Amino acid sequence: MSAPAPSMYSPAAKAVAEKLGLTMGRANLEEFADTLLALAKADRNILAVTSDSRGSGKLGPFGQALPKQIVEVGIAEQNLVGIAAGLGSCGKNVFAVSPACFLTARSLEQVKNDICYSDHPVTIVGISSGVSYGALGTTHHSLHDFAVMRAINNLTIVVPADNFETREAVKAAAASLTPVYLRFGKAPLYNLPSADSRPFAMGQARVLREGSDVAFLATGETVIHAQLAAAQLESTSGLQCRVVSLPTLKPLDSAAVLAAARECRAVITAEEHMVNGGLGEAVAGVIAQAGIGTRFKIVGIPDEYTVTGSQADIFRHYGLTMEGLAATALELLGRP
Amino acid sequence: MPTDRELALKSLHYRRSVLRWIKHAGAGHTGGSLSCVDILNVLYNRILRVSPATFTDPKRDRYIQSKGHSVEALFVVLADRGFFPESDLETLCGYQSDYVGHPTRHVAGVEQNTGALGHGLPIAVGTALASKLDDAGFRAFTLLGDGELAEGSNWEGALAGAHYKLDNLTAIIDCNTLQITGRTKDVMNHEPLAEKWSAFGWAVRTVDGHDLAALTAALEKPLEPGKPSCVIARTIKGKGISFMEDVGKWHHGVPNDDEFARANAELDAAIVQLSGGAA
Numbered sequence A: 001m002s003a004p005a006p007s008m009y010s011p012a013a014k015a016v017a018e019k020l021g022l023t024m025g026r027a028n029l030e031e032f033a034d035t036l037l038a039l040a041k042a043d044r045n046i047l048a049v050t051s052d053s054r055g056s057g058k059l060g061p062f063g064q065a066l067p068k069q070i071v072e073v074g075i076a077e078q079n080l081v082g083i084a085a086g087l088g089s090c091g092k093n094v095f096a097v098s099p100a101c102f103l104t105a106r107s108l109e110q111v112k113n114d115i116c117y118s119d120h121p122v123t124i125v126g127i128s129s130g131v132s133y134g135a136l137g138t139t140h141h142s143l144h145d146f147a148v149m150r151a152i153n154n155l156t157i158v159v160p161a162d163n164f165e166t167r168e169a170v171k172a173a174a175a176s177l178t179p180v181y182l183r184f185g186k187a188p189l190y191n192l193p194s195a196d197s198r199p200f201a202m203g204q205a206r207v208l209r210e211g212s213d214v215a216f217l218a219t220g221e222t223v224i225h226a227q228l229a230a231a232q233l234e235s236t237s238g239l240q241c242r243v244v245s246l247p248t249l250k251p252l253d254s255a256a257v258l259a260a261a262r263e264c265r266a267v268i269t270a271e272e273h274m275v276n277g278g279l280g281e282a283v284a285g286v287i288a289q290a291g292i293g294t295r296f297k298i299v300g301i302p303d304e305y306t307v308t309g310s311q312a313d314i315f316r317h318y319g320l321t322m323e324g325l326a327a328t329a330l331e332l333l334g335r336p
Numbered sequence B: 001m002p003t004d005r006e007l008a009l010k011s012l013h014y015r016r017s018v019l020r021w022i023k024h025a026g027a028g029h030t031g032g033s034l035s036c037v038d039i040l041n042v043l044y045n046r047i048l049r050v051s052p053a054t055f056t057d058p059k060r061d062r063y064i065q066s067k068g069h070s071v072e073a074l075f076v077v078l079a080d081r082g083f084f085p086e087s088d089l090e091t092l093c094g095y096q097s098d099y100v101g102h103p104t105r106h107v108a109g110v111e112q113n114t115g116a117l118g119h120g121l122p123i124a125v126g127t128a129l130a131s132k133l134d135d136a137g138f139r140a141f142t143l144l145g146d147g148e149l150a151e152g153s154n155w156e157g158a159l160a161g162a163h164y165k166l167d168n169l170t171a172i173i174d175c176n177t178l179q180i181t182g183r184t185k186d187v188m189n190h191e192p193l194a195e196k197w198s199a200f201g202w203a204v205r206t207v208d209g210h211d212l213a214a215l216t217a218a219l220e221k222p223l224e225p226g227k228p229s230c231v232i233a234r235t236i237k238g239k240g241i242s243f244m245e246d247v248g249k250w251h252h253g254v255p256n257d258d259e260f261a262r263a264n265a266e267l268d269a270a271i272v273q274l275s276g277g278a279a
């Protein structure tokens, strides 16, 4: 028997979450699977295509309920995306589901040519993304996918931070007439209430917390840690920090990025991705090209041999937790 | 239905056009376009239920050209079938032209953007599967190069086509025995080819890829119920031009003025002979 995975949240972080009244949700993966099943029950044109990944994609119930709407291609990710393109070209609304590590490397050329260049409205679903499979090693990590997928034309990239964003993103992807890359992990996540009442839309940031000291711009499963760090910085240092969830990595909500850069004293980006070519560099590009100078730090996985451990261990090691992000904020402001 | 002789004449005119546009653009994949002209001729003039008027019909047959580099042959045949005026090819490979050096859906009649080898078969599998799922009754065809078969993705697609019993799927192999570096058997041997496809669960037929009647017979209906069809078309790279036939350098060779004139003279003579024979 293996030991239970170490918690993603320190006791201090859990206490902050409790003070904020955050409720624990479930894994985005489960939210995805249930949302897709509900959509597919109402629309027989929706298909899930899997590469021996129906179990890891939590699509067992989907396969049982709708056996005619799931297509298995075997352990063949290039085939997965090629077949998805063919189905999509004939009017099927396809969700091609496979671990992000394989889907965005092994079948990258099929994503680029068969889906995006050929313009078929397929949703490419990268599950167990980032370091979700932390302890399994680099073969199973997707820390390159933002960089490569951002460099492909005609692809919207959505990285939900909680169950709400996941649910809405799956619905938006099903309605999208152009290709979407949807990327999420498998750890249970806190639910994150928005600071405003704007409905979810692809291409739009979600402000979770207002403030003008430090702006945390984050995406995916790091957003919660930024939210906790902001709350902690308020109680320990009296800082008012802004937290912006950027569920859409491309096209990036540059208005939200520029507002943060103009209105806050420092900007920190956080992502479960290598620091090369991901959210941080996208944000830096927007800020620099607007001629804005600001204190700026990209927090992600550095360009080094990735440390061994669970997702929680890796987040802690590279400062992607509440404690790490709060320390980075103080450092950036020049506070001890 | 056009007669064999009418089609044979078409092939000569297609070859003339292929050379004309490659010469005009100053670039192109000459040898592989000439080797698949007869296959495309039979597909578009006898087999595929598709026309400019039915191109948006969800039940149209689909053709996906996996060996995208032989785009000139495809463009010439599509133009002849009325998808666009052949004079559009004046812009082939030019600045801001839709007529890129590989197929794209910006061109009327093209189903899929191809050009990277090893993509067409899995896409055709998905297409044939969509037809089966909806009981739509349309067929999917793809054209592969023999060198292209070294791409592993083809064999993923081959497994899936047989697994799903896609008898509405046909893969045609333009088996001209040459690729860029030389003979396919020397670069990466794939023989015995027919045995491989049948071991993968496909119904296989080997035909002379320049015999219009034999191609028609192999393509007009699925070879065997419950199995996808593989038609191994034995072809000659550079077919129709004596000095290009079976010569590797014509893979993407562009004829100079003298070669162009000689090639046209050969085709013109063949056209006169074929027309004369009828008179």
Ligand SMILES: Cc1ncc(C[n+]2csc(CCOP(=O)(O)OP(=O)(O)O)c2C)c(N)n1
Binding pocket: B029, B031, B032, B033, B035, B067, B069, B115, B116, B117, B118, B144, B145, B146, B147, B148, B149, B174, B176, B178, B179, B180, B237, B251
């Ligand atoms: C993935 C990929 N690798 C390499 C190429 C470059 N390429 C274009 S044509 C060709 C040779 C193809 O040989 P074959 O499949 O036998 O085609 P044909 O003889 O009919 O021209 C190569 C290597 C490519 N287009 N795609």
Ligand SMILES: [Mg+2]
Binding pocket: B145, B146, B147, B174, B175, B176, B177, B178, B179
């Ligand atoms: Mg060849």
